[in-house]
Amino acid sequence: MSSPETENDSEDGAARSPWAEVVALTGLFRERVWAGPFMVALGLGAALADTLGVGLAVMLLFALLGQTQRIAEGGGILARIHQAIESVVGSDVSTVAAVFFVFILLSAMLVYAYQVMTAVMMNHVAQRMRDLVHHQYVTLSYRYLQPREQGLLLHILATETWTVSDAFYHLARVGVNVCAVLVFGAGLFFLSWIVGITAFACAIAVFALLRMLSVPVRRLGRETLAANQVLAERMLVSLHGMRTLRVFAQETYLLRVFGAASSRVRRLAIRAEWIKALIGPLGEVGSLGALIVIALVAGRSGVDVPTTIAAVLLLFRLQPHLREIETSRLALAGMNASLRSVRETLIGEKPLAVEGSKTFAGMAEALRFEGVTFSHDPRRRPSLDAVSFTIRKGETTLLAGPSGSGKTTILNLILRLYDPDGGRITVDGIDFHEYTRASWLSSVAIAGQDIELIEGTLAQNLKIGARDADMAALRHVCDLVEILDDIEALPDGFDTRIGPAGQNFSGGQRQRIGLARALLRAPDFLILDEAMSAIEPDREMRIRERIAEVMRNGTILVVSHRADAAVFADRTIAIAQGRIVDSAGA
Numbered sequence: 001m002s003s004p005e006t007e008n009d010s011e012d013g014a015a016r017s018p019w020a021e022v023v024a025l026t027g028l029f030r031e032r033v034w035a036g037p038f039m040v041a042l043g044l045g046a047a048l049a050d051t052l053g054v055g056l057a058v059m060l061l062f063a064l065l066g067q068t069q070r071i072a073e074g075g076g077i078l079a080r081i082h083q084a085i086e087s088v089v090g091s092d093v094s095t096v097a098a099v100f101f102v103f104i105l106l107s108a109m110l111v112y113a114y115q116v117m118t119a120v121m122m123n124h125v126a127q128r129m130r131d132l133v134h135h136q137y138v139t140l141s142y143r144y145l146q147p148r149e150q151g152l153l154l155h156i157l158a159t160e161t162w163t164v165s166d167a168f169y170h171l172a173r174v175g176v177n178v179c180a181v182l183v184f185g186a187g188l189f190f191l192s193w194i195v196g197i198t199a200f201a202c203a204i205a206v207f208a209l210l211r212m213l214s215v216p217v218r219r220l221g222r223e224t225l226a227a228n229q230v231l232a233e234r235m236l237v238s239l240h241g242m243r244t245l246r247v248f249a250q251e252t253y254l255l256r257v258f259g260a261a262s263s264r265v266r267r268l269a270i271r272a273e274w275i276k277a278l279i280g281p282l283g284e285v286g287s288l289g290a291l292i293v294i295a296l297v298a299g300r301s302g303v304d305v306p307t308t309i310a311a312v313l314l315l316f317r318l319q320p321h322l323r324e325i326e327t328s329r330l331a332l333a334g335m336n337a338s339l340r341s342v343r344e345t346l347i348g349e350k351p352l353a354v355e356g357s358k359t360f361a362g363m364a365e366a367l368r369f370e371g372v373t374f375s376h377d378p379r380r381r382p383s384l385d386a387v388s389f390t391i392r393k394g395e396t397t398l399l400a401g402p403s404g405s406g407k408t409t410i411l412n413l414i415l416r417l418y419d420p421d422g423g424r425i426t427v428d429g430i431d432f433h434e435y436t437r438a439s440w441l442s443s444v445a446i447a448g449q450d451i452e453l454i455e456g457t458l459a460q461n462l463k464i465g466a467r468d469a470d471m472a473a474l475r476h477v478c479d480l481v482e483i484l485d486d487i488e489a490l491p492d493g494f495d496t497r498i499g500p501a502g503q504n505f506s507g508g509q510r511q512r513i514g515l516a517r518a519l520l521r522a523p524d525f526l527i528l529d530e531a532m533s534a535i536e537p538d539r540e541m542r543i544r545e546r547i548a549e550v551m552r553n554g555t556i557l558v559v560s561h562r563a564d565a566a567v568f569a570d571r572t573i574a575i576a577q578g579r580i581v582d583s584a585g586a
């Protein structure tokens with residue numbers, strides 16, 4: 001996440017290594033620890049099967065041609081396998097060929113199983129990560145999430161969760177390759193300890209050489225994450241701002257800034273690939289040097305020629321594994337920043353929405369703000385400064401004040417999107433944070449400013465108010481707010497898609513749909529935040545009367561700039577610059 005502290009953090013030297021990041025993330029899979037060793041074992045089996053594959057095919061050929069004695073002449077592990085087979089099934093050529101064929105099939109199946117399991121595991125990891133990140137976005141305190149960059153949030157959820165699955169893949173590959181190197185390395189030591197030690201020293205030197213590559217790759221990884229964040233932001237702007245930017249004829253600007261963000265991501269990715277591609281040639285040169293050194297050392301120390309040749313052949317087998325270790329190491333270095341952002345999203349203390357334990361059963365008297373202070377940003381003056389007022393049950397209260405005075409902030413506190421920095425909010429004398437959010441909010445409904453319609457159908461939008469409502473209930477509330485006829489005139493009726501931010505409907509229609517959604521909840525406490533500003537006065541009057549009728553035992557809070565709104569209210573709370581200026585009777 002892009003809080004100021006973490007940005008500073010990423011620049012200081014204390015940043016964690018990619019290994020530490022990926023190991024920290026494995027902590028999220030504690031109940032599936034077996035998967036790591038399992039994948040390493042399967043990968044090692046597949047690697048060995050792959051290595052043996054060609055030899056087995058040659059032996060099958062020899063067997064088919066009836067030349068099995070040639071296999072024995074060749075010596076080595078294949079000859080031993082052949083010997084073992086003959087001792088079990090006898091020396092009948094077609095039986096031996098059949099056994100080789102079965103072996104080839106088995107090793108192909110092992111390779112296949114490894115590939116399938118890799119895909120299965122990677123998809124499981126990606127899904128788990130996606131679900132966990134999404135869970136955070138849904139459950140962390142709204143106030144904590146609200147100021148975060150949407151582009152980064154989207155990028156982490158959509159893309160970086162896959163990076164984690166890639167990182168786990170590389171971690172398992174390192175496991176497989178380290179095991180393979182140990183197997184072949186042991187073979188080397190077995191052949192000649194002098195050759196073994198020389199090869200070991202050379203491998204360390206080549207690794208040290210390649211290590212230099214990971215510094216720029218890590219830096220590029222950080223820059224790529226930042227570039228991807230910008231690109232995701234540009235995507236959001238182009239999608240959400242489609243209408244606004246077009247009506248201001250900003251297409252050229254949009255294309256330019258999107259193109260710039262997009263090409264920056266490409267440039268950084270290519271730069272990283274340039275460096276990563278160096279592993280091949282550098283490794284090649286390094287191992288050539290190592291071979292020369294080994295040949296010289298072997299010659300000087302009197303190791304015989306067949307042993308030296310066998311050692312060199314083993315080294316050739318070993319080399320791709322060493323190179324893949326380096327590839328994985330470099331890939332992980334490039335993912336460092338991404339892994340860090342996922343880790344920071346998932347692991348560590350984060351503010352959750354404040355949750356109570358009591359079940360709210362209904363308001364008997366009043367909701368009270370008692371000296372409530374709230375500040376969005378400590379550097380600015382508080383949005384609410386020791387605000388006190390009362391909203392009485394069964395009444396209609398008007399909250400009036402100029403733009404920016406703190407009305408929506410008050411509503412966000414009532415809706416428990418925010419929690420007060422100071423003072424308390426009580427219902428019938430009890431701090432309402434003692435109640436569970438769900439039980440408190442089940443008695444509240446809001447329509448108006450900032451409570452938009454969301455992507456989906458009309459019916460889905462209405463049912464946000466009451467998930468179990470049936471069609472009759474839907475039609476009833478729509479009729480109350482005079483939107484039913486509009487809906488029934490549509491070819492798809494309640495199944496009409498409402499479009500991004502409800503744009504398939506007019507402003508006044510959207511407001512009426514919002515009102516219907518709030519009424520469908522059958523709330524005890526209804527909040528109307530400029531909820532009818534786009535509806536013509538006659539219709540507004542009729543709707544107001546019907547709402548007053550269905551809410552006759554309930555409580556209504558109306559937010560408005562309009563002075564005439566006071567006519568409908570029992571009381572008025574006037575607010576200016578975050579302070580109560582007049583709370584007549586409240």
Ligand SMILES: Nc1ncnc2c1ncn2[C@@H]1O[C@H](COP(=O)(O)OP(=O)(O)OP(=O)(O)O)[C@@H](O)[C@H]1O
Nearest residue numbers: 146376377383401402403404405406407408409410
């Ligand atoms: N997310 C936020 N981050 C920082 N400051 C905010 C945020 N939301 C609101 N503010 C500030 O808090 C103050 C009160 O804002 P609020 O939205 O409550 O005003 P309002 O009375 O609802 O205004 P309007 O009538 O225009 O809707 C304003 O100064 C505003 O700039």
Ligand SMILES: [Mg+2]
Nearest residue numbers: 407408409449
């Ligand atoms: Mg507002």
